[in-house]
Amino acid sequence: MSTPGATGLILEEGLLFEQSVPGRIGFSLPAPDVPETDPKTKLSKNILRQKEAALPEISEVDSVRHFVRLSQQNYCKDAGLFPLGSCTMKYNPKTTEAAARISGFANSHPLASPEAMQGNLKLIYELQNYLAEISGMDFVTPWPAAGSHGELTGMLMIRAYHTAKGNPRKKVIIPDSAHGTNPASAAICQYDVVTLPSNKDGILTADAVKAVMDDNVAALMVTNPNTLGIFEENIQEICEIVHKKGGLVYCDGANLNALLGIVKLGEAGIDVLHFNLHKTFSTPHGGGGPGAGPVGVKKKLEPFLPTPLIIKENGTFKVERERPQSIGRVKAYFGNFGMLVRAYAYIREFGPQGLRHISEMAVLNSNYIRKGLEGAYHLPYSKPSLHECVFSDKFQKEKEIKTLDISKRLMDYGFHPFTIYFPLIVHGAMMIEPTESEPKASLDQFIEAMQKIAKECEENPELVKKAPHNTFRSRLDEVKAARELKLRWTV
Amino acid sequence: MRYIPHTNEEIQAMLKSQGKRSIDELFQSIPDSLIQNEPLKLPAAMDEMTLLHHMESLAGENHTLSRSRSCLGGGVYRHYIPSAVGDLIRRSEFLTPYTPYQPEIAQGTLQVMFEFQTMVAEMYGMEVANASLYDGSTALAEAVLMARRIGKNRKTVLIPLAIHPEYRQVVQTILQGFGDHLVETPYAANGGIDRGSLNDYLNEDLAACIIPYPNFFGIVEETRDIIEKVHAAGGLVIFCVQEPLSLGLFESPGAYGADIVCGEGQSLGLSPSFGGPFVGLFASKNEFVRQMPGRLCGMTTDSKGRRGFVLTLSTREQHIRREKATSNICTNQALCATQMTIYLSLLGKQGFKKLAELNWQKAEYAKQKLAAVPGVRLTHPESATFNEFVLTLPRPADTVLSELRKSGFDGGIPLERWYRSLHHCLLVNVTELNSKEDIDALAVELKGALQS
C-alpha cells in the first residue's frame, strides 16, 4: 500500500496589498438613487476621514485567483485524515452547510420581533433539549461561541451559585492533564487554580481529590474522557467527595465524541458541562473557528443561566430577556446561531442509533491505531483508551528525534500531523484522534506511514529531523517571527 | 450511514486485530453503572431529502421580510454580499482545516490571517490587530480586561449608556468577578457622551474610557476633548465600532489617538444569521501588543529563506500560560475573518469609501423623508450619524412597528427594549439595500400607521 504523499502544483502567491493597482476595483457598486450630497458640505472636517484605509485595489479576477491559490496551500479534512487529538476533526457534512445557508435562517435578523422568528427559536429550543438528553443535564444554554467561552459561562454560573449561598469561594481544582483554557477561564472568574496531579495510570483518584478538597473550593474541573483518552473511572466517587464539601463538578465536554448514547455524564454527578459543537456535532472548524460551546447544567444552577432564555408557552416561543439571578448576557444576540443550525441538522440526520454508532466507530478507529503503533512508539499509559490515544517520543529520543520532527515528517507522507506536546503530562506527547469518519484503509495508510517514520528514525535520522521535504514551505522560523515581529503589511 | 464508512466485515476485522469480540468490549473501562442500555430519546434519523425539507420548513416559520424593506440594524447590518464571497468561502480548504498549528501545510489560512490583521489595522488606523475574537460584544469585554491589565492598579472603566446595550451587558457579565468598577455614564440631549458625567472619574483610578463609534443611536461623535482628558488622567481610550463601514467616511479611531479599538466585523460581508457567527475585531497600539488577547499571525521565513507565516507571540496564550494567559480564547472566528477579508479585497480602497458615502447619503435622505411625516421628529437633529438614526414618534414605537409590519416593512427597532424612557423612539437603519422607492414607500406607510 502507498500513502497519499505530498507533491503537486501549488502556486506562489503574493499579498493582496502587493498586487494593488491604483484605480482597480472588484466590486459592483450600486448606482445612487438618492441625491448625491457631498459629505463635506454637511459634516465637519473634524470628523471626516483624512487618511484613507490602504485596502488593496484589485479586480474580482485577482481576488478569486488569490484566494483559490491560497486555499490550495492548505491541508484540510475534506482532503484526508486530520488526526488532531482533542480536536475531533471529523467530516463536516455538506447538508448541514446547505441547511445553515437557507435564506430564512441566514437572513434572519436577531432584533426582529420574536413573533417573526418562531422558526429560529424553535430550532434553538429543540437543540437545547437534544443536548440535555445526550448529556443527562437538566438545562442547556446555547449561547457561548466556543468551548472556552462555555467554560467561562459555566464557571460564572458556579460563582453565582456559591455567591447566592453567601460565599463565592476561592479555589478551583484542575488536573494537570487539563487543556489550557480550563485554568484560563477559571482565572477570569477570579478563582485561584489548584493543580491536581493524575496518578500513574493517567487518571484521578478519589484520594487525590479528597486531599485537596475543602470548603473553599468552588469546583473541580475535569475532562472525561480525559485528555489521554482515558475514562475517569472514579468519577462518581469524585463527584460525591466534591459535593460533600459543597463544591460543584465542571466537566469539559471536549471529548464527548467517545460517549454519545453510551454514557450520560449528568448521571455520573457532573453539575455543569460544555459541549463543543465544532467537535462532536461537526460544525466545520474553518481554519480556527467559528465554533459553539453550549453549556448544560443541573437543576440547582437553573436560576443562574445566562440571558436570554427561550420559553415555550402554548406552542409559541418567547424570549425572556431578564432573570433576577442570571449571570447576564455572555454574547450579543443569539450565540453563534449558524453553528446551532448545523448541529441541529447533524443530530436530526443521525438520530439516536446513529449517534451511538459515531462513538463506537470513533473508539474502534482510535484503538485500531493504538494497536497498530504499539511497539513502534512509546505508550506512556497502558490503561484502555477511548476515542484518542497518546504516544510519546521516548523511543526516538535516543536518536535525538523529537515529536515535532515526527509530526513534520508525517506531512511528507500526505497526512496532517496529530496534536503535539499536549497533554503536558506526557513528554513529547503525540495525541491521535482519527474520528469515526475514517475508513480502515486510511487508518492502515497512516499506520504504515508512522511505522516507516519509526524506521527512518533508526536508519536515517537526519531525514526526519529536516522534514518536511515535500511541502509548499519547509520548516518556518518561529523564533524569528517572534523576535522581528511583523504582524501586518506596510509599504 | 453515509458519513461513517465501516462495513460489518471491516468492523469485525478491526475488532479481531485488537483481540476483541464485540464493540461493547471497547468500552469496558467505563463502570457498568454508567453505561446506557436504552437508546437516547431523540427523534429518529432522517434521510437527506427529508432533512432538508424539514430544515426549510423550520426556516419558513420565520417571517423574514424582504431585505430592502427592512430597516433593522442595531449592530447587525444588511449589506449586499458579492457572489464571489459566497463561492470562495465554501471552499473545503478554508472551511475544513483546524487552527494553523502546522504552518508548512496551512500557509493559505495564515496568509489570509495576516491580510486580515492588516485590513483591520488599516480600517481602524491602528498599528496592530489580532486574528479575530468571537464578536463585537466579547471583543469589548476583552478590551476592558486588557485595559485593566495595562492599568495595573487602576480600576475604573467608564462605559457610556449609549453604547450597544447588549455589548454593555456582556462586559458586565464577564467582569462581574472584578468588583464594582464599571461606571455607566449617561448620554447628553444630543445623544452623545455627557461630558460633565466624566469629570468625577478623571483621576488616578481611571483605567479606561470607552467611546462607542458610532454609538447605538447611530451617532458618530468627535471626542478629541474627552480623549485628551482621559490621557491626561493616565487612562486608556477604547473605541468600540459596531458598524465598521462607517470608517470609510469618518475619521479612524487611531487618528484620534485611541489606545485600543474593538468592534464587530459582520457588516463587511457576513449575513445577519440571527446574530452569529460574526467576527470580533481587535487592534491596539504597538506598545500593548504583548497584552493582546487572541491569536496573532506573523511573517517569517522557512529554512530555505522563502517568505511564510506562523502563529506568533503564543506565550500570551492559554495553551502556554494557562491561568496567566491574556485571555482564555482558543477557537476564534477564523472563517468569518476570512469571509471579511475576501469581501474587503473586492470592495477595495475606493469601494470602502464610496459604499460608506452611499450609506450615509441614503440615511440622510431617509432622515429627511421620515422626519417630514407629521408628528415625527429626529431625536438628535444636530448629531452626525452614519447609516442609522433615531426617530421620536407621537406614539409608542412598538405599536407603530406592528402596523408597519402589516404593510411589509420592518420599520426599525424600538429602543424601549433597552431604554425605558425612549418608548416613543425608533432606531432606523438604511443601507445600500434600501432603494429610494422603498424609503419613499416607508414614509407613506409611516404616515398611514400614525393616522390609524
Ligand SMILES: Cc1ncc(COP(=O)(O)O)c(C=O)c1O
Ligand atoms: C480538552 C479541550 N478543552 C477545551 C478546549 C477549548 O475549546 P475551544 O477551542 O472551542 O474554545 C479544547 C479545544 O481546543 C480542548 O481540546
